[in-house]
Amino acid sequence: MDDSPTDTRLRELRRLRGLTQERLAELAGVSPGVVKKIESGGAARIETYHTLARALGVRTSRLFEPAGPQPNPHADAGKLDLLSMRKAISPPVTLSGKLDLGPVDDEPNLAHLRQSAQAVALAYHRDHYPRTAELLPGLIRSAHGAVEHYDSGTERAQALTVRSEVLQMAGRYLTQVRAYDLAHMALRDAVRDAVAVGDRLNAASGVIGQAWVLLRQGRLDEAEELASRTADEVEPRLSQASREELAAWGWLLLRASAAAARNNRPDSAGELVAAARAAGSALGEEVTEHLRGWGTFGPLTVDLKAIENEAVADRPDRVLAMSTRLPQGVGRATSDNWNRHRLDVAAAHARLRHGDEATRLLVEMRRQAPEWLRHQRLAAAAFTDVVRTRKRSLTADQRDLAEFLSVEL
Known part of the structure; x- marks a missing residue:
């Protein structure tokens, strides 16, 4: 070999x-x-x-140094279940330079299209992944059709904005299910659409998504550089910034921090979290916009991501200690961020050989967010730690978890 x-x-x-x-x-x-x-x-x-x-x-x-192409049986191109999504995100281009979309409506309804985008975003944030996967391809095709239909004016700008938002949502979903190359394609095009209409905040939102994909691909230097550079470009004056400006800037800092933490640069990670905390403090509470790449941002989100950095650094005692001091009364984080935090806590318990508590959390998460948990490799790793260190026979719940997470006993 x-x-x-x-x-x-x-x-x-x-x-x-x-x-x-x-x-x-x-x-x-x-x-x-x-x-x-x-x-x-x-x-x-x-x-x-x-x-x-x-x-x-x-x-x-x-x-991870550059090298020639290697066979990858897990590449996105081999996933037939993503075929409809792939066709929607990257349709062929004709000699006219237009997208070959097939039959489309004569007159797009931009207001209805954005309402549909909001509904799909809500399904995603509620962890309804099968429903999200079912609706996204048609929504993307409709957004393409609107952009192709309007070649100038206010409607053209609105169509590009909606397509940017829809593609960002597709990128988040595809990243969550580990279809990274396709996610990157969607997010790259989302940023281009936002830039085309001069919407820097929407473009920054797409960059937040791109940095997440790069993180998941192990492209840590690129993720940190992209997020940090963009954060510098959009940094607002805290006393005059809008809620959206603070959220976008804060999330870019959190993405850069996550990359630094995973790249074994804890000091830089901590400095970036501290800067993000300033944005969260200026907001004072969690703010939510489902069609933006940041979803929800505020003091709680900053604390959750700071705890995640401790988990990455393999400091389970710090994870548990910090989790008990989370702020109260500042709103809720998105379900995926809150679930990731609960998974970090479960993994910390497993690492410290608190098998029963780790099991309790994983069972609870399976009941509340099964589609999200199914795609989390950390869940399988944490439960493997529980099984490996358990001296008694497994409980019925643990046997069910092993089957659900595909953990060999």
Whole structure:
């Protein structure tokens, strides 16, 4: 087997520091088999790479160097269940330069189109993923049709704005279900539409989504640079900023912080969270806009993401301590951000061998947000920790969780 970039870089860095596989595993707190697996061309969770990079004293991105194309059986192009979404997001272009959309309505109704977009956004934020996947392709085609229909004037600008919002929503959904390349395509086009009508805030919202995709792909340097640079460009005066300006700026800082935390740069991550906290404090409460890439932002969201950074740094005791001090009475975070926090807490309990509490949280999340939980690799990893450290036989709930999360017993 030819070396992949990660196994080659891990081996080189380990040897450069004079470490055996066993010693690196000990320093990282993983089993020697994990190091051997990666250096033999296998793959691991992104959190494992963070841990190994910390032990080696390098950025996580050092383990992912550019290389030639590698076969990827999990690539987006192989997912037939995304075919309708792919056709909607990237229709062919004819010799006229127009999108080949097939039959479309003669006169688009922009008000109705935006109402439909709001309804689909609400379905997404309520974790109704099957419904979101069912409605999005038709909504995207309608948005394309509106842009193609209006070639100038106010209606053209409105059509581009709605398409930008719809594509941002598609990008968020596709990122959540790990269709990263398709998500990036949707979000890139969303930013272009927003820029075309001079809507910098909407464009910044699309950048927030792009940074999330880059994070999920392990492109940490790019994610931090993109989010930080855009935050600098849109930084408002706190005393005069609108709620949307504060939310967009704050979320860009949180994306940059998340990238820095995953890239083993905790000091930078902390500084970026502190800046985001200033935006949250200026708002004083959570504010929500479902058609924007930031969804909800405020003091609670900042605290949730600060706790997530502690989870990434493998400090479960800090996760649990900070979770008990979350602010009260400032509104609710979006369901996906709140669920991610609960998952971080469950994983912290699992890491500290509080198996019953981790199980309780995972069972509760399965009941309340099954479609969201199904796509979270951290859930399977946390429950694997519970199973591995449990000395008694599994409960009925734990056996059900193992089946739901595809964890081998």
